[in-house]
Amino acid sequence: MAMEWSESLVSLCREMIRRPSLSGQEKEMADFVEQRMIELGFDSVERDHYGNVSGRIVLGSGGRRILFEGHMDHVDIVDPSKWTHDPFGAEVVDGRIYGRATSDMKGNLAASIMAAALIKKEKADLNGEIIVAGSVHEECFEGVASEAIGKRWNPDCVVIGEASSLNLKRGQRGRAEVVLETYGKSAHSSNPEVGLNAVKAMVPLLSAIENEFEPKEQPVLGKGILELTDIISSPYPGASVVPERCRVTYDRRLLVGETDTEVLAQIQKIIDEEKGRNPQLKANVSLAVGRETCYTGDSIEATRYAPGWLFPEDNWFVAAAMRGLREAGLNPELSHYAFCTNGSYYAGKAGIPTIGFGGSLESLAHVVDEYIEIDQLEKACLGYMGIIRSVLG
Template identity: 70%
Template sequence: SLTLKRGQRGRGEIVLEAFGKPAHSSSPEVGLNAVKQLLPVLARIERDFEPETHPVLGEGIPELTDIISSPYPGASVLPELCRVTYDRRLLVNETEESVLAPLEKIIGEEQSANADLDARVRFAEAEETCYTGTKIGARRFAPGWLFPEDHWFVKAAAEGLKDAGIHAPISHYAFCTNGSYYAGKAGIPTIGFGGSQESLAHVIDEYIEIEQLEKACRGYIGIISSVLEA
């Protein structure tokens, strides 16, 4: 949208698991249905979770994105595992511990009321294989970040866009980007700039207008020139 981004909410992929005991579905009383065990916890999260709020970035909301039971398909078998994934938007200065703490509290309270509840919460982990064959793993925790409008890098980028003839309001991303590492973890001054609309990302028939693309290219040149002179 040709706006200059100075920050964003981050993203944490949270996995909530409950463990049961398999049994034939004709005799559920001899087993423990992991899905049913987890349902009260999910209801508590929907009802009681109060997201933190940042004056610029907004709320650190959790959104349930999938529920998986095992075995699947469960042909006349009580599920022994229920795994739920939440996409949690992260604010500036939130830590892995502070993000998990409210969920751990809810699980603990539910376990006090149900001795059979065996549940735990953690961040998902990812592993990728490099072209050399080396494997790299990490938890899916991408911090939020935000630089002040008067930060030298933000000001230099804004000046470069102005010199390129582009009116670029200073704003922030609604979604998560690789800036979570550069700015959120490594502390490297970071901005974002590009053409088209954020609302078009990850949709069918995503596109960018040629005029927006051409303006963005001029903007990149302007930003680079201005930053190198700063």
């Protein structure tokens, strides 16, 4: 392993960590990524209206286009006093780089940028294009900003650089945010009979959903999930007021093929059955809609629905990536992500052959004292280089 590029890679990762980049506040990080891509010899670098940064390298006479995507945003630091290392200090201790977004996922974005630059420098007999993209707003909207990247570049295959412990991920469950609302009639709580309590209308409905919802199951991805994550009445606080509205949010984890229409129909069926038992029930189910502002000033808006995806072991890209990783000296296992990623657009919506691969543990995302091991960072870079050689060779 060439220590010269290893030191450059560690330095690149640390510089990224020192630039906080909450969702919608990625500008400083984007500026840095753009400048480093130019310095490292990318043939062109550009941004889109959301603020995603894409760097392009053309090899030989061109050919297949492989896209490496890593998001530039990260979750917030809830309580800095709980960290023993400065979240944005990028301290190196015992072979680890500490800081917010080291594992999720600036380390692997740095590794993919470095891998592309090193491949170009090698002047190997390869034909094709490498695109490395730093995306925005992933922590809010999996796959939404990615659509702009995908439509700009139309890649033949995609590597999502989320942490995978250097294993090859060939799929993931999807995610939907389901909103259930019941409606009543407001009244003074000293005279409740003239009103209709929306919370009391919600309670039997929640019980019915708990008892009657049957998740589908698939051999690889397991069971779908429907988990209640919050409940709130309106008005709130309801001082001496019978609530006229109650809103519940469910986190719905999706299997391959579960559509937004199907997700809503499952709950609507239970609502309709409950209405048969309680004709007064007024209820509605929908998917949540998210709206945020990008650092460019553009709005980003989407229904909170990100489909699941899974490619067979003999898919050409899965096989090529596995071969490339092994030729790079790694020994990856084949598995799938437990969480949702930007692959929901590339694979789930666009049907583009996609894998996940990156250094670090999946369990280190969003935690206090997040870190990435330098050894994992180096091997991620070697792995990306191996995948490029395998696909474009």
